[in-house]
Amino acid sequence: MLELKLNQLDFPLLSLFIFLPVLGAFLLLFIKNAMAARWVALVVSIIELGLCVPLLLNFDSSMAHMQFGESIPWIAAWNINYRLGVDGISILFVVLAALLTVISIMVSWTAIQDRVREFMIAMLFLEAAMIGVFVSLDLFLFYIFWEAMLIPMYLLIGIWGGPNRLYAAIKFFLYTLVGSVLMLIAIIAVYFAAGHTFDVLALMNYKFSHTFQMWAFAAFFVAFAVKVPMFPVHTWLPDAHVEAPTAGSIILAGILIKMGAYGFLRFSLPFFPDAALAWTPAIMVLSVIAIIYGAYMAFAQTDFKKLIAYSSVSHMGFVTLGIFALNLQGLEGGILQMLNHGVSTGALFLAVGIIYERTHTRQIADYGGIAARVPVYATFLMIVTFSSIGLPGTNGFIGEFTILLGAFLHYKPYAVIASLGIILGAGYMLWLYQRVAFGKITNAHNEHLADMNAREVVAALPLVILVFFIGLYPNAAFGVIHASVENLVQHVNAKMASAPAVTQMLSTVIGN
Amino acid sequence: MPTLYQQFMQSMMPILPEAIVIIVALTVLVFDFFIEKERKSLLGWYSLAGIVIAAYASYTLMPMGGTFFGGTFHLDPFATFFNFVFYIACGLGILVSINYLEVEDIHRGEYYALMLFATSGMMFMASAGDLILLYLGLELMALSIYILAGFMRGSNRSNEAAIKYLILGAFSSGIMLYGMSLLYGLAGTTNLSGILAFLRVADLSNPIIFLAMIMLTVSFGFKVAAAPFHMWVPDVYEGAPTSVTAFMSAGPKVAGFAVLLRVFLYTFEPLREHSTAILAGLAVLTMAVGNVMALSQTNIKRMLAYSSIAHAGYALVGLAAGGPDGAASVMLYVLIYAFMNMGAFGVVIMLRKAGERGEEISDFAGLGKTNKTAAFLMLIFMFSLTGIPPLAGFIGKFYIFKSAVEAGLVWLAVAGVLFSAISAYFYLRVIMVMYMHEPKESIELSSAPSLALALAISVTAVIVIGIYPTDLLNYARASIAGIM
Numbered sequence: 001m002l003e004l005k006l007n008q009l010d011f012p013l014l015s016l017f018i019f020l021p022v023l024g025a026f027l028l029l030f031i032k033n034a035m036a037a038r039w040v041a042l043v044v045s046i047i048e049l050g051l052c053v054p055l056l057l058n059f060d061s062s063m064a065h066m067q068f069g070e071s072i073p074w075i076a077a078w079n080i081n082y083r084l085g086v087d088g089i090s091i092l093f094v095v096l097a098a099l100l101t102v103i104s105i106m107v108s109w110t111a112i113q114d115r116v117r118e119f120m121i122a123m124l125f126l127e128a129a130m131i132g133v134f135v136s137l138d139l140f141l142f143y144i145f146w147e148a149m150l151i152p153m154y155l156l157i158g159i160w161g162g163p164n165r166l167y168a169a170i171k172f173f174l175y176t177l178v179g180s181v182l183m184l185i186a187i188i189a190v191y192f193a194a195g196h197t198f199d200v201l202a203l204m205n206y207k208f209s210h211t212f213q214m215w216a217f218a219a220f221f222v223a224f225a226v227k228v229p230m231f232p233v234h235t236w237l238p239d240a241h242v243e244a245p246t247a248g249s250i251i252l253a254g255i256l257i258k259m260g261a262y263g264f265l266r267f268s269l270p271f272f273p274d275a276a277l278a279w280t281p282a283i284m285v286l287s288v289i290a291i292i293y294g295a296y297m298a299f300a301q302t303d304f305k306k307l308i309a310y311s312s313v314s315h316m317g318f319v320t321l322g323i324f325a326l327n328l329q330g331l332e333g334g335i336l337q338m339l340n341h342g343v344s345t346g347a348l349f350l351a352v353g354i355i356y357e358r359t360h361t362r363q364i365a366d367y368g369g370i371a372a373r374v375p376v377y378a379t380f381l382m383i384v385t386f387s388s389i390g391l392p393g394t395n396g397f398i399g400e401f402t403i404l405l406g407a408f409l410h411y412k413p414y415a416v417i418a419s420l421g422i423i424l425g426a427g428y429m430l431w432l433y434q435r436v437a438f439g440k441i442t443n444a445h446n447e448h449l450a451d452m453n454a455r456e457v458v459a460a461l462p463l464v465i466l467v468f469f470i471g472l473y474p475n476a477a478f479g480v481i482h483a484s485v486e487n488l489v490q491h492v493n494a495k496m497a498s499a500p501a502v503t504q505m506l507s508t509v510i511g512n
Numbered sequence: 513m514p515t516l517y518q519q520f521m522q523s524m525m526p527i528l529p530e531a532i533v534i535i536v537a538l539t540v541l542v543f544d545f546f547i548e549k550e551r552k553s554l555l556g557w558y559s560l561a562g563i564v565i566a567a568y569a570s571y572t573l574m575p576m577g578g579t580f581f582g583g584t585f586h587l588d589p590f591a592t593f594f595n596f597v598f599y600i601a602c603g604l605g606i607l608v609s610i611n612y613l614e615v616e617d618i619h620r621g622e623y624y625a626l627m628l629f630a631t632s633g634m635m636f637m638a639s640a641g642d643l644i645l646l647y648l649g650l651e652l653m654a655l656s657i658y659i660l661a662g663f664m665r666g667s668n669r670s671n672e673a674a675i676k677y678l679i680l681g682a683f684s685s686g687i688m689l690y691g692m693s694l695l696y697g698l699a700g701t702t703n704l705s706g707i708l709a710f711l712r713v714a715d716l717s718n719p720i721i722f723l724a725m726i727m728l729t730v731s732f733g734f735k736v737a738a739a740p741f742h743m744w745v746p747d748v749y750e751g752a753p754t755s756v757t758a759f760m761s762a763g764p765k766v767a768g769f770a771v772l773l774r775v776f777l778y779t780f781e782p783l784r785e786h787s788t789a790i791l792a793g794l795a796v797l798t799m800a801v802g803n804v805m806a807l808s809q810t811n812i813k814r815m816l817a818y819s820s821i822a823h824a825g826y827a828l829v830g831l832a833a834g835g836p837d838g839a840a841s842v843m844l845y846v847l848i849y850a851f852m853n854m855g856a857f858g859v860v861i862m863l864r865k866a867g868e869r870g871e872e873i874s875d876f877a878g879l880g881k882t883n884k885t886a887a888f889l890m891l892i893f894m895f896s897l898t899g900i901p902p903l904a905g906f907i908g909k910f911y912i913f914k915s916a917v918e919a920g921l922v923w924l925a926v927a928g929v930l931f932s933a934i935s936a937y938f939y940l941r942v943i944m945v946m947y948m949h950e951p952k953e954s955i956e957l958s959s960a961p962s963l964a965l966a967l968a969i970s971v972t973a974v975i976v977i978g979i980y981p982t983d984l985l986n987y988a989r990a991s992i993a994g995i996m
Contacts, residue, residue, distance in 0.1 A: 075982050077989060078914070115881075144901040151895055154940070158948050159880075166948055170940060177936050181929035184910070188917045188925070 007068050008058050013051065014068050014084040014135045017094065020048055021101075021124035021131075028124070034116035041120035042105050045127065049098040059091055061480045064487030066137060066201065074141070079196050083137040088484030089265055089335060090134045092477065093258060096342050097134065099462060100254040101127040104247035106459040107350055111246055111357050112160060119160055122152040123247065130255050134262065139187045139198040146259070147180055153248065153256065161243040168236075168243035175236040179226035186219030190271065204270040207495060217275035220268050221283075227260030230283075230320060231290040234313045241309035242362070246353025249305065253312055254346035258338045261319050265335070265488065269323075273492040276326070283324045284407075284414050290317030292417065295424035299431075304355075304362040307432060308348045311388065314421055315341045321418055322403035326492065330406025331485045336477055337399030340470065344387040344396055347463040351381045354456050358449055364432065369441035374451040378437045380460050385433045387467040389426045395470035526580045526587040528573060529566040529595060530635050536562030537628035544621025552619040556610040556962070559624040560603055563631070567599045583703050584642035593991035594638035594770040597847050598763060602631040604854040605759035607966035612755045612861045615958055618664055627759060630656035634767035638774075643692045643702040646771060650688075650735070653764055654681050661752040661760070673751025680744045684734035691727025694720055704779045711782040725783060728775060729790060735768035736824045738794050739801035746805075749817035754864060754871070757813060758857030761820045762850040769827055769846050773839050776831060778995040784834060791832035792924050799825030799931040806938045812860055812873050815938060816853070819897060822935060823849050829928050830912040833919035836996050840988040841911040847984070848896075848908040848977055855970030856893040862886050862957045862967075873942060878951025886957055887946045889971055894939040896974045899932050904977035911985070 007013070024044030031037050059067060066085030074082040086094060105123060112119045129152070132145030150173055158169035191198055193216075194206040208216065226233045237257070241249050269276050294314030301307035319341070322334030354377065355370075356362055371378035383394075390396035400422055407415035441447060452460070470477055514522065524531065540555050547554055570592055579586055605627060613619040629652060636649030658681065662674025696702050698720060699710035714721065734741040749757045776787055802822025809815035827849075830842040863870035863879075863886075880887040896905035909932060916925040977984055 075985065077982065077985050144906075147901045147906070151900060155947065158944060166944055169948075170937065170944070173940060174933065174936060178930070178933045181933050182926070185913065185917065185922065185925050185929055188910075188914045189922065191914075192918055 007070060008060070009054065009068065012070050013055060014086065014131075015070060017048065017051055017055075017098075017131045017135065018084075018128050020044060020051070021128040025121045025124040025128075028117055028121050031117060034113075037117040037120050038105070038109060041124060042102070044124060045098070045102045045105050048127065049102050052095045052098055055086075055091065056095065059086070059480070061088060062483060064088065064483045069137075071137075074138075078140070078198075080140045080198055081138050082141060083199065084135045085137045086135055088481040089488070090262070092335075092339055092480060093134045093255070093262060093342075094131055096258075096339060097127060097130045097255045100250055100342065100346050101130075103346065103350065103459045103462070104250045106455060107250070107353050108245065108247045109455060111353065115159065119156070119247075122155050123251075126152040126156070126251060130251070130259075133259055137200045139190065139200060139203070139267075141198075142200070143180075143184060143187060147177075149256070150176060153252070156248040156251075157240055157244045160245040161248070163243075164239070165243040168239040171236045172240040175226050175229075175233065176223075179223040179233070182219045183223035186216045189219075190216055200266070204491065206271075208272060210274055213272040213275035214278065217268055217272040217279060220263065220272075221279070224260040224263040224268065225286075227263070228257055228316050228320060229260070229313065230286050230316070231293055231313070232286075234290065234294075237313060238306050238309040241312075241349075242303060242305045246349060246356070249349040249353070250346045253308075253349055254342040257312065257316060258342060261316070261323060261334065261338055264320070264323050265331070269326075269492050270488065270495075273495045276324070276492070280324050280326065283320060284411055287317045287321040287324065288414050288417050290314065291321070291421035292424070295421050295428060298428040299424070302364055304352050304364055304367075304432075304436075305349070306362075307364070307428065308345060308352065311425065311428065312341070312345055314425060315345070315388075317421065318400055318403050318418065321407050321414065325403070325406040325410050326489070327406050327409055328485060328489050329402050329409065331489060332478060332481060333399055333402025333404075333406055335481050335485065336395075336470070336474065337403055339477060340387070340395040340399040343463050343466045343470070344384055344394075347380075347384040347460065347467070348388060350460060350463070351377070351384060354452060354460075355449075359445060364435050366443050367436040367446065368443065369437070369439045370446050370449055371437040373441070373446060373449045376452045376457070380452065380464065381437060382433060383464055383467060385429050387471070389429050390422055393471050394467050395474075398471060398474040523580075526573070526576065526578075526585060529569040530632050530639075532562060532566040532569055533628050533632040533635065536566075537625045537632070540621055540625040540628065544625075547621065549619065552613070552621060553610045553962070555621045555624050556606050559628055560606050562628065563599050563603045563606070567596065570595050570599075579641055581645075583705065584640065584645045585636075586639050586641045588639075588995075589991040589993050590774070590995050591635075591639040591770075593843055593847075593988065594766065595635050597766050597843075597850055598631050598634045598638070600847070601759060601762035601766060601850045601854065602627055604850075604858075604966045604970065605755065605763070607962045607969075608758055608854065608858045608861050609755035610962040611958060611960035612753065612864065612963075614960075615864060616664060616753060618753065623660070623663060626656040626660050629653075630660070630759075630763060634763055634770075637767045638770040640771070640774075641704050643695065643704070643707075647685075647689065647692065650767075650771075651685065653767060654685070654735075657756070657760060657764060660756045661748055663753050663756060667751075669751035670753065671751075673748040676744055676751075677748045680734070684731045684741070687727050688731035691724045691731065694724035694727070698724070704774065708779045708781065711780070714782075716782065721783070722786065725780060725787065726790070729787075729794070732768050732772050732775075733794060736765050736772065736827070737798075737821050738824050738828060739798040739821060742798070742801060742821045745821055746814050746817045749820070750811060750813045750871075754813065754857060754861050757816075758854055758861070761816065761853050761857070765820065765824060766846040766850060769831070769842055772831055773842060774995050777834055777839055788832050788834065788921075791828055792921060795825050795828035795832055795924060796927050797825075798822070798828055799928060801825075803931045803934045803938075806935065809938070810873055811871055812876070812942070813871055815873065815942075816856060816860070819935070819938070820853065822931065823853075823897075826909060826912050826928060826932070829916050829921075829924055832924060833912075833915040833921055835915070835919060836989065836992050837911075837918060838915040839992045839995060840985075841908075841915040843991060844911055844981075844985060844988040845908040847988070848904040848974075851970045851973040851977070852893050852896045852903075852905055855889065855967060855974065856897065858963060858967045858970060859886055859890045859893065862959060862963060864958065873945055874952075876942060876945045877949040878946070880947035882951050883957050889967055890946060891943050892971055892974060894942050896978070898936045898939045900936075902975075902978045904974045904981070907978055907981045907985075 069085040129149040136142035298310040322330040387394040633653030640646035664670035806818035896903035899909040
């Protein structure tokens with residue numbers, strides 16, 4: 001059974017992950033100069049990324065236990081503890097969050113000119129909260145980070161966003177808040193049902209009654225579905241993406257929307273396996289709708305960012321499809337696809353941000369033929385386009401393939417329809433690339449477009465490397481997540497009360 | 513053999529804090545004659561010192577406990593907890609007033625005396641073990657505040673606020689007295705424990721008992737600004753001097769909850785089944801009215817008025833939940849609420865400068881650029897009022913909703929969180945105006961050491977309680993011993 005393995009380093013590494021950015025933010029309070037603020041934020045975020053080295057090196061991927069555990073009492077009266085730990089499911093998201101924060105700060109170097117210090121403070125607080133979400137092993141602590149994240153993100157969109165930022169910011173905030181508060185009630189109900197504990201590991205072992213599972217799953221589901229976002233609660237995402245500054249879009253696409261799917265993996269499935277099974281048909285249908293509908297909407301967009309936003313809806317449909325296939329392939333594919341989507345969509349938003357900073361337009365029609373003027377940029381955009389499509393050799397292929405494999409084992413019709421989404425995805429992405437990069441230069445402004453500078457190349461390079469690294473050697477990622485996912489599948493399997501068919505199916509899969 | 517004097521002093525010990533507050537209030541009135549107009553702020557600092565000394569007296573009396581003056585006065589942890597909340601409300605109220613009264617040119621000594629009298633009234637309310645003392649404390653508080661609401665004699669709005677509050681307040685007092693007389697007629701005593709003893713053996717199907725309970729609910733609903741008895745709140749809050757509004761939104765409301773807790777969770781314990789339904793209904797209605805009406809306000813004082821109605825609704829959820837945790841959650845909530853609401857009003861007062869109103873939400877436009885500190889403080893208070901972690905407002909709401917779920921009132925908790933999600937809209941609008949709109953003109957803020965101190969205390973409390981609520985939480989839980 002899962003348990004908190006004691007810290008192998010004898011050092012509160014995960015706490016350092018959370019508090020280093022907070023310290024950096026406090027340091028920024030005393031820095032008036034904009035350039036100094038940029039450097040401080042960058043250095044802090046790079047040190048944070050550097051912390052990933054001891055994290056990955058000391059992580060034992062052969063076991064499913066929570067590692068680097070920390071636990072101290074916090075609010076004893078409510079049995080709330082400050083408990084942290086990572087396993088194979090969460091560790092890669094910590095790394096991704098640290099990486100994307102560095103990239104976001106670099107890409108904001110010249111794009112953000114107004115209130116630079118405040119921007120950097122918001123970024124660092126956001127980083128702390130994001131990492132907190134992934135390493136919390138206490139439901140209350142998790143909720144604190146989950147909600148606290150809204151504040152900096154709201155400010156990022158609302159202050160540094162586009163023309164319609166006010167509407168987008170408030171919509172983002174209200175959608176996620178309504179979902180979250182229902183989860184809060186469910187968290188409280190879980191606490192009482194399981195005998196006054198918020199301890200995630202203890203709750204995983206607790207067997208909730210069937211009726212309770214159905215309700216609590218529904219409440220958690222609302223919160224996570226809004227965040228993912230699943231159809232039909234996805235409407236905040238295109239607005240938020242379009243209006244957010246580039247850094248906000250990268251974080252939003254790369255990390256924030258992964259948290260919904262992470263919530264399914266960490267809480268919904270282990271806590272409420274019966275309910276998850278009962279809800280699966282509905283979630284599968286919603287996932288497939290999201291895949292097709294998101295792709296369909298992406299075709300119709302004239303705005304660069306909005307197109308990518310709808311493609312995110314489609315891609316996240318694959319993730320939920322994989323997770324709720326409830327088998328090893330589906331889950332591993334789902335997690336890998338979350339990472340992939342973070343990398344490739346993060347890179348796509350980076351690409352949009354780079355070009356937007358030069359032209360100040362996101363209309364696809366304003367581009368065309370820029371490949372001749374900005375070859376480095378065009379190459380970068382092509383690589384991330386292929387990654388987004390899922391071309392073999394890139395990361396996207398591995399993720400989608402594994403998800404479809406998992407879905408096919410159990411829900412053949414859905415897998416068949418979902419694979420249409422890949423074709424549609426290739427359609428809108430290639431069409432986008434064609435309209436932006438190829439043909440004649442239609443817009444005179446683009447005649448003297450400057451290519452990517454060194455800073456932008458440095459920001460883009462890690463993502464490009466990851467695209468090929470995961471694409472060519474997926475076992476690096478699978479190796480880290482495998483033990484934990486296998487444990488999750490067994491755990492869910494063992495807890496399911498009455499599902500002989502699935503049990504059998506699951507054991508066949510595990511047996512293979 | 514102690515002398516008569518010693519015996520007298522000994523017997524007066526339990527009301528030492530109240531006595532200090534009243535003596536300071538009386539001396540303020542005397543000193544007022546000798547202090548010229550420009551130096552009236554001395555009286556403010558003097559009153560504040562009085563509050564601090566009274567707080568110290570309360571602290572030294574903590575080991576003592578019991579019932580005094582023929583069962584009319586409780587010196588129990590419950591009352592002491594509320595006394596500390598009143599000291600905070602009054603102390604912060606004085607701090608935000610000193611500069612504001614200068615700006616409005618209404619700096620007169622009796623202002624501080626009235627605030628202290630109101631505070632002593634609240635303290636008696638929290639300690640009252642008898643309906644008579646309860647009523648006396650309530651009237652002492654209410655009469656002082658009627659005057660404070662109309663303290664800007666030259667302003668029509670302030671006069672209107674005072675008259676409106678007076679008339680409706682008198683009406684609610686009448687209803688309260690009616691309810692109390694019914695109780696007295698039934699039980700033959702005005703003592704809260706005596707009434708409890710009566711209710712334990714009484715035939716609870718007697719409709720007069722319910723009539724009495726409903727009348728007390730109505731009148732205290734008026735004091736804590738619960739819907740549908742909230743009609744006076746927006747006008748009075750808007751018309752009264754802002755510093756008085758700040759004090760009103762924290763002090764009397766908290767005092768009302770102190771009484772509601774003692775009466776409903778202690779005296780009316782046998783009626784628990786019925787009172788829960790009434791309180792839960794009131795809670796939902798109050799949250800709905802407060803949050804929905806606040807959405808469309810353009811004046812910050814009116815918005816905060818409706819917000820204070822909404823917060824009364826959350827506290828009523830805890831009251832409906834009942835039990836030790838329900839009571840403790842209400843206590844923790846009103847304490848946190850006092851800090852964050854005082855803070856928010858403090859920022860509103862900063863914007864108030866002679867000649868310009870500074871009370872419209874649009875007056876906050878661009879504050880994030882022109883005055884970063886003030887805007888950031890307001891941001892903290894607004895997020896805390898919304899209940900976003902890691903700020904104190906979240907801890908308060910969490911405890912309330914947790915108690916409700918524990919009491920089986922899941923539907924009430926769900927209603928509560930949904931309404932608090934709605935509230936995000938109007939709190940965030942203030943943030944939006946401050947940070948995302950361009951400044952209209954350069955706003956010069958009035959600031960003074962007193963105001964800065966009040967804001968520093970409030971913001972520190974909001975952040976520290978949010979991150980480390982443990983000690984305060986334990987203290988609230990330990991303090992319910994008096995009523996459970």
